[in-house]
Amino acid sequence: MKNSSVAVVGAGIIGAATAALLTEHGHSVTVFEKEQSAAAHQTGHNSGVVHAGLYYEPGSLKARLTRRGVELLHEYCERRGVAYQACGKLVVAHRVDQLERLNHIAERARANGVPGIEVVDAERIREIEPNSVGIAAVHSPSTAIVDYPGVTRSLLDDVVLGGGELRFGDRVTRVTKRGRQHVVESERGGGAFDYVIVCGGLQSDRIAKKSGADPYPAIVPFYGDYFELAADKTHLVNGLLYPVPDPAYPFLGVHLTRMIDGRVTVGPNAFLSFAREGYTRWSLNIGDLWQTSTSAAFWRFASQNMRAAREQIATASKRSFVEGAQEFVPEIEASDMKWGGRGIRAQAMNRDGSLLDDFAIERIDNAVFVRNAPSPAATSSLAIAEHIVEQMLLQ
Ligand SMILES: Cc1cc2nc3c(=O)[nH]c(=O)nc-3n(C[C@H](O)[C@H](O)[C@H](O)COP(=O)(O)OP(=O)(O)OC[C@H]3O[C@@H](n4cnc5c(N)ncnc54)[C@H](O)[C@@H]3O)c2cc1C
Incomplete structure (x- = not known):
């Protein structure tokens, strides 16, 4: 060509x-x-977040292109002076029943060639994130943040x-x-x-x-709301704090994220969006909603994911965001958090209702x-x- x-x-x-x-x-x-x-x-x-490649099936396109992508993106940002900071990430377990999945994440990350992966204990969590609690965590020091x-x-x-x-x-x-x-x-x-x-x-x-x-594959839009920590509380988080992902659900779960401009966000959750490109809380696009709700694939997906959907609905309130944040950093209070906007994910769905x-x-x-x-x-x-x-x- x-x-x-x-x-x-x-x-x-x-x-x-x-x-x-x-x-x-x-x-x-x-x-x-x-x-x-x-x-x-x-x-x-x-x-x-510049993901290091912790979770992806070794050998998949995602796993391969993520490792190569990190290398290229880091080099590009250095060359062109775009803000990039390797602030590091902890995937934190709070319960004993999460430890097996945590070890599995560490194994996958190593299989994907992610550098510096360690499983750390509660004391080491405190050294990396002095305001954070957890019983164990996977530490990925090279996970970074950037101005996309x-x-x-x-x-x-x-x-x-x-x-x-x-x-x-x-x-x-x-x-x-x-x-x-x-x-x-x-x-x-x-x-x-x-x-x-x-x-x-x-x-x-x-x-x-x-x-x-x-x-x-057809696109099903899933929105994710973010909350933002008050400016005088952003010092409570140094880098990125993630939960151990729930295998029943395709997204990573509510996390605390230091952004490249110094803000700290809590989120996003994940719900079916009534608009593909509407970013207010009440966004609705009749054409988008019609397309999703008349799709047989979507209803196959919905019937296979009732339990996960019910659990997600329970995480919609501000209180659940606050409780989610407090699990990582107990010092955070409801008055420290305000709604910080939303993103909408383009999630592709196969004809049989499975997510790609x-x-x-x-x-x-x-x-x-x-x-x-x-x-x-x-x-x-x-x-x-x-x-x-x-x-x-x-x-
Ligand atoms: C809430 C959320 C959190 C995420 N967090 C991360 C993260 O931390 N790290 C990470 O790596 N990824 C993250 N992602 C995923 C990442 O943002 C996307 O994978 C990536 O931005 C996709 O880029 P894109 O160019 O395909 O899509 P987009 O950025 O959506 O761009 C598509 C463009 O196509 C244009 N377009 C559409 N239709 C037409 C048309 N008919 N004619 C002309 N133009 C058209 C649109 O206007 C748009 O500008 C996140 C995504 C979401 C939603």
């Missing part, structure tokens, strides 16, 4: 990383983004400096084939390109379906569709770009 014209749909971190790499390889790149700015959805509403919107903007600057074009406020409706080229149809005209890479996040299934790809865990990327002719890029895909973004450009497109 020498000196090709390439359209990238979506200016989240995966679209930006892919566009920047294609530009570096000498291609002529046009980025289509429906919003007026970059990182407007998942990339700008996440926890800001900053990384995204920097990557898009690289595209422009390399001669590429950014088309903000230009929604892509579909991609079709015309002769040897692909036509990107968009609200402001679109164009014909040798290759198209669709990185549409929460809208990825819709763009794929309208472009003739399989409707599955691994990253999923599909190539049809010279169009590539990123179909599932859940957490830690921001961490893995530069490696996902490398995978698309240097492996999928060169095949």
Whole structure:
């Protein structure tokens, strides 16, 4: 694919990383983004953590691209002066029945090649996080925090400096084939390109379906609310404090996260969202809700996950966030926490109602569709770009 014209749909971190790499390889790149700015959805509403690769099935795309992604992201941030801090992470067990899962996480992390992994006792937890309690923890000293919107903007600057074009406020409706080229149809005209890479996040299934790809995996949006610690309490947390994940549930659970700008957040929880892109507490999009509630796959998922759903509903109140935070840091009080916004995850679901865990990327002719890029895909973004450009497109 020498000196090709390439359209990238979506200016989240995966679209930006892919566009920047294609530009570096000498291609002529046009980025289509429906919003007026970059990182407007998942990339700008996440926890800001550079995951080290503790949890993922060894050998999976997620595991491989996360380790490579950390390496590339760290190097990129140093080179381009984007804020990055290896503040370290503790996955903390509070009960004896969590110890087996904790040891399993440590084994997986080592199998994935995560450096410096240790299982530590209560005393060592106190040395690392003096205000925190727990009976044991997995310590990952290299887990980091970063400014993901900053990384995204920097990557898009690289595209422009390399001669590429950014088309903000230009929604892509579909991609079709015309002769040897692909036509990107968009609200402001679109164009014909040798290759198209669709990185549409929460809208990825819709763009794929309208472009003739399989409707599955379909996106089911799950929102996660965050609370924020008052500024005079942020000193209570040095780095990242995570619970031992519940295997019955696909997300990592409410955690305390030091952000790169000094804030400390508590969250996110995970609930079915009534809007794919609504960030207030009462957001509702009739089309989005209709699509989810009329999907047989969703109802299969719901019937298989009743217990987990009931347990999650119990964690919706501010009180449950406060209790969750106090389990890690007893000194935190309800008056120290205020609502701090929400993020919405694009979780891909198979036709049979199962959730897709691994990253999923599909190539049809010279169009590539990123179909599932859940957490830690921001961490893995530069490696996902490398995978698309240097492996999928060169095949
Ligand atoms: C609550 C939450 C916490 C998370 N925490 C972490 C974390 O700590 N670490 C981590 O590594 N990952 C985390 N993630 C996951 C991570 O944020 C995502 O995996 C990553 O941001 C996905 O990037 P993306 O570019 O695929 O999607 P997005 O950032 O959603 O970007 C997609 C873009 O496509 C655009 N678009 C959509 N449709 C069209 C169209 N038709 N035409 C033109 N443009 C279109 C959208 O406007 C958007 O800008 C978290 C996610 C959430 C929601």
